Amino acid sequence: MSDTRERLLVTGERLFRTQGYSGTGLKQLAQEADAPWSSMYHFFPGGKQQLGAEVVRHAAERYAALIAKAFAAFSDPADAVAAMFKAEAKLLSESKFRNGCPIAAVTLDVASTVEELRESCAEAFDLWIETIARGLGATGLPSTDACTLASYVLSSLEGAILLCRAENSVVPIERTAVFVVQTVRTTLRMP
């Protein structure tokens, strides 16, 4: 991938996390990515929507790899879920609560108005749910149950990140993690 294109996608992700999709202008994005204005329409001839969809896909894949890595690092999937919540809490506090989820931000701005972007967000969440489900299923949980449990884990994590950003505090994610990890442990142990 061209360096400039990569910089535009990474900067887009950072700005969407912090100030949402609607609040991010392409001029600001090009400037902060240190990219010439002409490169924006060179790489994204479809304009902001195309850039938005590609930022969503780029971020979705990057995060899916991190999720898979977390599950690979622990023999007990519940420990991997605990590690995911912990890593997210660290990311939030180290960024002074600026770094939320870019897919969440895009979803809330455009899910009801820009169908192309809503679909990209749905695909991103689906990819994460599949990746979590694969990790949860590694010790024998049937795949339908793993998928249901993964959907719950992701919902709880996303909501906790949202509350942390509003509260400027990691307390919501720490509280949520306790119950989610316990639920995952109990569900995995069921006969």
Next chain:
Amino acid sequence: MSDTRERLLVTGERLFRTQGYSGTGLKQLAQEADAPWSSMYHFFPGGKQQLGAEVVRHAAERYAALIAKAFAAFSDPADAVAAMFKAEAKLLSESKFRNGCPIAAVTLDVASTVEELRESCAEAFDLWIETIARGLGATGLPSTDACTLASYVLSSLEGAILLCRAENSVVPIERTAVFVVQTVRTTLRMP
């Protein structure tokens, strides 16, 4: 409260839910509220931020009343939590997934850029957590535990709403509800 002011707040809530805070212009808001443009600055001389903060407060109180009503209607607090998730799923599907949470939408757009609005969002979530905690504590759960559990319930609900809006489906909230209600039941029964 004046009718026009009320209409501006209710329309603001509806637009924030659907298209976020940054994506909502004051002109569109006045027009859809059927309010003269001059009324906007008459009632909200501080402009969009003041209107945003008042929409957040207005929505926060309206929802807190609905939460309290849900807990009053059931003798088992876990049933009230189940009813909250069910009511939200109905709201989502009946609105064709347009009606998300207005506080979530404002949070993701401005938590890192407009401190006054971030504080309003934090107060809204705090009010909901307190209201849920009061309901959860009604059958004897100590108030610290009730508050921790309430924070988890709200996080999970908010994240599930977000996933439903991306997926145009109630599946994420239905899946999340099963685990959350079970966790609430188990926690309330602990000695």
